[in-house]
Amino acid sequence: PGSSVAASVFHGTHVAGAIGAVLNGQGIGGVAFGGRILPVRVLGEGGTGSSDDLIDAIRWVTGETDGVAARAQVVNLSLGGLPEIPQLEAAIEFGVNERDMLFVGAAGNSATSSPSYPAASPNVLAVSSVDAGGQLASYSNFGSWIDLAGPGGDASRDGNNDGRADVVWSTSAVAGANGFEASYTGLQGTSMAAPHVSGVLALLKTQDSSLNYEGLRALLESGGLTDFSGSRSDQLGFGILDASGALQANLSGDITILSPSPSQVILGSETGSEQIVRLNQIGNGAISNVSISDTPPWFTVIRSDIDSTIALNVALVDSAIEENVAYRDVIRVDYQAGSELRSLDIPVVAQVLSD
Incomplete structure (x- = not known):
């Protein structure tokens, strides 16, 4: 109350346009321009709000x-900066497991590897941002938790050498004498990268309404969603979004x-010192030559086979852990799928708190 709506930056309008702006001969068209947008507002002007509202x-x-x-069917979360919150995790997990929904989140704009939730x-x-030249944007968060990258722009660069700053143009509005007037504006951020991914997922859902998160992970980790080169990175995850390739891969099966x-x-004080990870096979091809990388001193991995499924028992080495220090690394799994060599990284996080 008492604040001016003219102060709005129309962040949500910009994000929605990247997903589904109609083709009307003006401005831009969204990735899934025939899709339906369900706007749900959880933040006020200036991006302020509460985690309870989001949940x-x-x-x-x-x-x-x-x-x-x-x-x-697809939820775009161009917001973040939260810690891990059990109630938020549970709300998302319900959508994934009980409703076969897909969730996409902006990685954040703090140029840090610290995980940003959701x-x-x-x-x-988790979507990081690249400029028009395909390089990680100067502001984009990164880390072992990044899944892929999308076009989010970088106003400080001209990555494609077209003489203009790399920003993402989309729908917006300005306050006029008779109310709001539709307009277009250029912005940068992982908030702009995430809706490009969400738009592609909407198209994939149109192709195959049964596509769930497990199937999406399979598509992602095989390079079906991106320009994946075979080696995951903390900057771009499994690569930069490839809309055309994703639609073709989704149909190939x-x-x-x-x-x-x-x-x-x-692992840690609140979650326990051991956890079992099962490596589930998706697809009908042959899997062979599975190998596990060497691990750092603070955790061990023991492989076993349970009902024809490879299981990894990951255990914390207490003597190698310093209290109140956060540890992060990955388990690298290399394997052969048919004639193709593949690999996956499983993030491992640990912290033991002092009494």
């Missing part, structure tokens, strides 16, 4: 609040990969 919104969209079907949640695709469950290992 309530997700529970409403998934249908958990009132026991109805999901109100959307993007860093294990059931959300010939991908075979190993998919870890859970996709991230968290």
Whole structure:
């Protein structure tokens, strides 16, 4: 109350346009320009809000609040900066496991490797940002929790040498004498990168409405969503979004990969000192020559086979851990799927708190 709506930056309008702006001969068209947008506002002007509002919104969209079907198939989360919150994780997990929904999160704009939630949640695709030349944007967050990168722009660069700053143009509005007037503006941020991914996922859902998070992970980790070169990086995850390639790969149905469950290992005072990760095979091809990389001194990995599924027992080495220090690394799994060599990284996080 008392604030001016003219002060709005129309962040949500810009994000929505990148996903689904119609083709009208003006401005830009969204990635899924024939899709339907369900706007759910959780933040006020200036991007302020509470995690409770976000949790309530997700529970409403998934249908958990009132026991109805999901109100959307793809949820774009161009917001973040939160710590890991159990209630938020549970709300997203319900949407993924009970409603086959897909969640996409903006990695954040602090140029840090510190995980930003909800993007860093294990059931959300975390999207970093690249400039027009395909390089990680100067502001973009990065780290072992990044899944892929999308075009988010970088106003400080001209990565494609077209003589203009690399920003993402999309829908906006300005306050005029008679109210708001539609306009277009250029912005930068992982908030702009995430909706490009969400738009592609909407197209994939149109192709195959049964596509769930497990299938999406298979597509991602095999390079079906991106220009994946075969080696994951902390900057770009499994590569830069490739819309055309994703649509073709989604139709082919010939991908075979190993998919870890859970996709991230968290060890420590509150979660326990051991966790079992199962490497589930997705696809009908042959998997062979599975090898596990050497691990750092602070955790061990023991492989076993359980009901024809490879299981990894990951255990904390207490004597190698310093209290109140956060440790991060990955388990690298190399394997052969048919004639192709593949690999996957399973993030491992640990922290032991003092009494």
